[in-house]
Amino acid sequence: MTRPATRAEGRRAASDEVPFDTSGSTGAARRWFRLPRQMEREVELIGTHLVGPVDQVITYAPPQHLFGALFGHWLPRMAAVPVHRAWTDPLAPLSVPSGARVLIVCVPMAWNLLHRGWSALEGARSVVALHSAAAPPPAAHRLVRRAGPLLRAWELLGSTETGGIAHRPVAPEGSGAAPWQALPDVTLMRDRGAPMGHTQExxxxxxxxxxxxxxxxxxxxxxxxxxxxxxGDRSFRLVGRSSSLIKVNGVKVHLTRVEEQLRARLPHADCVALPLTGDPLAGEGYVVFWSGRRSGVDEADIRAALRDFPGPSRLVGLAAVPRTAGGKPDRAALLATLPPCSPSPT
Known part of the structure; x- marks a missing residue:
């Protein structure tokens, strides 16, 4: 997640640089500066390769985040098209002119809203959705299946430090995820001597x-x-993050893969897997936070979906998975919901 740095804070940035701060959720909080030409290049690159011509932008991503700034501010300004800032009032009904080519800038909470308000978009000539900041929720995959081919949706992989790195289509519900494809100006620093299937940073x-x-x-x-x-030379599959690789009873578990399997097998549930240290039996384990009781999902379904992995140490059912303003799972809020461990029987 990113937020804008105020120019009064600390050393002033050069007048032509755009400042952003990392939140500290993936490392120590730090300030980063981007040049206007970098912002424009990213808009042009993704606009050309994924979006195409646009008549209207609807953005659910606040502009204090790099993703929201790029496609909710810079793109409509460069294309001279109107922008509906849906992040200010997400429940407000959408108004889309008939025959318009629409770009929707999405964070996870946007997809359920788009499901409910899709009728307003059915008269559009085309609808392209860009998604970043977190994995698309089940509603995204359901809408892609329901609304294609009018709707095309893309995931973007990147960060405040790097900008966009790679993209892939949001898969329709019931379909497997495609590999990530690097953007044309990104060089992947591969260890070419590594065997096929080798995991590397x-x-x-x-x-x-x-x-x-x-x-x-x-x-x-x-x-x-x-x-x-x-x-391939310019494609890859995400295995996880270095911080999400754990060993359970000596077996490596990539928590990103745990979440992918849960999304694939339980598309109506919202699940997040986090490391859990101090498991009394396995030493190192993980906890799955999940929401989906209204869709008929229960703990037995979660465990059955993870039969290919060492089982989670704990399952925590929630009414809804808390998320940050940028749409990422709120780790601190999730861990705060953990009930205390029951004492071991004596």
Whole structure:
């Protein structure tokens, strides 16, 4: 998640730079600066390769985040098209002119709203949705199946530090996820001597890397912390993050894969897997937070969906999974819901 840095805070950025702060959720909080030409290049790159011509933008992503700033502010300004800032009043009905080519800038909460308000978009000539900040929720995959081919939807992988790295289509409900494809100006720093299926950290080079506060220029390369398996020279599958790789009774478990399997097998549930240290039996384990009772999902379904993995240490059912303003699972809020462990029997 990112938020804008106020120019009164700390050392002033150069007048032509755009400042953003990382939230600290994936490392220490830090300020990063992007040049206007980097912002424009990313808009042009993704606009050309994924979006196409646009007559109207509807954005659910606040502009204090890089994703929201790029496609909810810079793109409509560069394309000289109107923008509906849905993030200010997400429940307000949509108004789309007949025959319009519409871009929707999505965070997870937007997809249920689009389901309910889809009739307002049915008269559009085309609808393209961009999704970033977190994995698409089950509602995204359901809407892609329901509304195609009018709706095309894309996931973007990136960060404040790197900008966009790669993309893939949001899969229709019931379909498997495609590999990520690197954007044309991104170089993937592969270990070419590694055997097929080898897991390695995703390291990238790009002209759109941001400049860190205190630095005179952007870094030459950036280690993302994502663990990947390459499927081609410019494609890969995400395995997890270096911080989400755990061992349960000596068996490696990538929590990103746990979440992917839950999404695939229980599309009506919202699930998040987090590491859990100090498991009394396995030593290191994980907890699955989940929401989906209204759809008929229960704990037995969760455990059955994870039969290919060492079982979770704990399951925590919630009315809804708490998320940050950028749509990512709120780790602190989730961990705060953990009930205390029951004492071991004596």
């Amino acid at each position: 995703l390291v990238v080079r790009s002209p759109r890397l941001a400049r860190p506060e205190g630095g005179t220029r952007p870094p030459a390369r950036w280690a993302t912390g994502d663990l990947v398996e390459f499927t």
